[in-house]
Amino acid sequence: MSLTSPPPPGIGLLDLARLRSRTLLFFAAAALGLLVSGYVVTRSGMPVWGGTLLFLGAVAVPAGLKWRDDFVAWGPAVMVLSVLLTLQGFHTVEHVVQVAQFYVLGQPGIRSQGLISSLNIEWVHFTWNWLAAAGVYFVFARGMRGVWGWALLLWVTAHSLEHTLMLARYLSMEQSVMDMTMTSFPVGQALPGILGRDGWLATHVPVLRAIPGLASLPRVMIHFNWNVGEMTFLLLAARAGLPRLLSPPLPFPKDTRPHD
Template sequence: MTHTTLSTAPRFNLQESFPLIRLLHPKQYAWAVGLSLAVGLTVSWIIVAAGIAPLWAATALTLVILLPAGFFKWRDDYRRYGRTLMLLSILLTAQGLHTIEHLIQWTQYHILYWTMRQSNGLLSPANAEWVHFVWNWLVLIVVLLLLSGGIRNVWMWLLLVVAAFHAVEHTYTFIRYQLILRELTAMDILNVTAQGLPGIVGRDGWLARSEWTRGTWICSIPGLTTAVRLDVHFWWNAIEMTLLGIAGHIALRRRMQSLQLD
């Protein structure tokens, strides 16, 4: 008698195909994340609707409420996978939230037609030169730690280059901000800020104004010397997030067998 074996096609497993999802999944802390988010959004809606606090304060409160669940999730990542993948998880989460903030700013400006000053996202006080300066240098430091921890592929090296240039641009902008702030203070002008200055790229940036680059082929690159500051930093972040996601995906796929992510 001949037996016919019916073979079934392998089932698609999302977390095996995309190991970043497995890394970012809160696992046993999913209930804590969900509860914290629900509480944060509810409290935020109440205090904003009642006029107790502005939107940025409510947003900050929600993030603070979520932080304990994140702490325990990342502590678990450290115990399961080690320092490097814990840092990857933290950076992906932080940059993911940062991407959402930039996307909201982009929507406010391009879709809702708010002014540049109004398009501050959900955390308007964070749209300050010193915050951008500190944030981008921290990102660069974490990228270096990921490289030293063994996540080395062409996408991570590209991310290092982009993150370094981004940090340099915000250093340039931060220095300009401090210089102009001193000039305003010297003239006894104290009620005007110098936030939102152009950096190296974009409209009125260094490349657009420099005698070395003005009128050259560099200025013919779309957006490089014409994009507004909001768009410039939206694309900086989008490029960094894309490179980080690809680099992390490749690194985790290579390590899946030995790390046994679950």
């Protein structure tokens, strides 16, 4: 594309969801992943999280090729947005499963671990949230702003800061456990953060305890609300800001235009 060429045709969120030439490969990989993961979980006793990882590994290749196609067709900003929508969407589903385990199956919060329980640990959530925040900062800088873009930016930053506090608490408790010569303690994603029951607001701002949910919700619901909010703002910001991500770069002034 030349510096003065018109912008490419507009696209919408549904265009980002289409697999295009990777459709057959994706569904073939998904079918194979389901068959293999289902077999090993039911026949070999592999935990559900292991089967989930096998399935995700199978569809990772066509998904990666699809994102490469997005990069070639629409540039890096749209590709990053496509990755964010996909991964955050799956992450939100994971929290829906955790809520179902907690409220429908009646499991305690510490056992409501979702589909990939082995990754439901503080380091993983801390890393994932700041990587997601970096992606949001990138598309924001490239033009996905407006009211919903700012709302998403503030939300993802606050969410990541809460996970930073939770990781700090986890590391502090881990050191205490090590000092007592204990090897481990099962508190992954069960420690309080800023919001919810026993969170920072509940312990430092007692007046907020009267606000329903803000200082009383269990941790599993706090995570669910954070991620549903993040996914909602991401969709709204993407719908409004996607055209700006497609805009071509501004042309050089005449006196600084590069010459052949």
